[in-house]
Structure formats: C-alpha cells, structure tokens
Amino acid sequence: MAYDFKCGYILRGNGADPDFERAGRKQQYMAEIVSFFVAFAVVLVMCNTYFKQDLFAPVARTFVTTIEAGSSPEIAKWLIIFAVPGAILQFIGGPKKQLGVLFATGMLVGSTITGITVIVALIIRIVVVRLKGEEGQSTLYILGAGSIAGSALYSFFTSTLQLGKKK
Numbered sequence: 377m378a379y380d381f382k383c384g385y386i387l388r389g390n391g392a393d394p395d396f397e398r399a400g401r402k403q404q405y406m407a408e409i410v411s412f413f414v415a416f417a418v419v420l421v422m423c424n425t426y427f428k429q430d431l432f433a434p435v436a437r438t439f440v441t442t443i444e445a446g447s448s449p450e451i452a453k454w455l456i457i458f459a460v461p462g463a464i465l466q467f468i469g470g471p472k473k474q475l476g477v478l479f480a481t482g483m484l485v486g487s488t489i490t491g492i493t494v495i496v497a498l499i500i501r502i503v504v505v506r507l508k509g510e511e512g513q514s515t516l517y518i519l520g521a522g523s524i525a526g527s528a529l530y531s532f533f534t535s536t537l538q539l540g541k542k543k
Contacts, residue, residue: 380404383521386514422536431535465495 381404385391388400504512 380408380521383518386517426535 381401384400384404385397388397391397501516504516508515
C-alpha cells in the first residue's frame with residue numbers, strides 16, 4: 377500500500393499542487409479501503425473451494441519442506457546451497473539493502489527462476505538509478521507497482537478460472 381501511495385504522489389507531480397495532492401490521496405485511500413473489503417469478501421466466499429483443491433500458498437509448502445529438512449539430507453543440501461548465495465548477496469548489499477532477503481523471498485514465492493528474476497531486477501535497478509538518478513528511481517517505482525498489480529491480476533484470474541475445472 378505504501379508503494380501505491382508513493383506512485384500516486386509521483387503521478388500527481390510530487391506534491392506540486394497541495395489541494396490536488398490531498399484530493400488524490402483521499403480518493404486513493406477510499407479505493408484501498410474498498411479493495412480491502414472486496415478482497416475480504418472474495419476470500420470469505422472462495423476459501424473453502426480453494427483449500428478443497430489443495431491450492432495452498434507456496435510459502436506454506438516452503439515451511440513444511442523446511443520442517444521436513446531434518447529428515448531428508450537432500451532437502452537440507454538444497455537449503456544450504458541457496459543459503460550461501462543469499463548470505464553473499466546480503467553481505468554485498470549491506471545491512472540497509474536487503475538483497476539476501478529479496479533473493480530468499482523470490483525463492484519462497486515459487487521457484488528458482490523467481491529468485492534469479494529478483495537478482496536481475498536488482499541489477500537493472502542499480503544500473504537505472506546510476507544512469508538516471510532520482511528520475512530513474514521514480515520510473516522504477518511506477519514500473520514496479522504496475523508489474524506487481526499485473527502479476528496479482530494474472531494469478532487471481534488463472535487461479536479463479538481453474539476453480540470450476542474438475543481434476
């Protein structure tokens with residue numbers, strides 16, 4: 377939600393017109409509240425169907441895998457293998473830049489390619505910010521928010537459309 381408000385602030389001209397900014401924030405806040413209640417209603421209606429089809433969030437499976445790692449040397453090996461690049465990235469980025477955490481989050485989301493995508497995105501961010509400065513950072517905020525929204529919509533609709541299919 378903070379990125380939503382940041383993008384709105386940038387799109388409205390970085391607060392150049394205080395009245396316009398105030399009105400825009402109010403509209404954005406109301407949209408956030410409405411979307412929260414719509415999401416809550418959808419979850420309330422769909423949760424049983426979702427869980428009956430074993431469509432659990434990937435992070436839940438990751439936690440189960442981590443717990444089971446004590447009984448499987450193969451799983452423990454892969455956890456250690458991915459812990460090393462995460463620790464290296466965290467060390468390179470320093471304590472204020474959570475590169476290792478972002479990489480780990482990418483790994484938790486679904487697959488190895490997601491973690492690698494996070495690394496590529498971070499490299500692109502570093503290059504754009506060095507070349508374009510604050511203007512590039514603003515563009516990346518908007519691009520990131522749009523990408524997250526698009527990904528969320530894609531995931532929602534592909535999951536929702538599969539609910540009616542029989543296995």
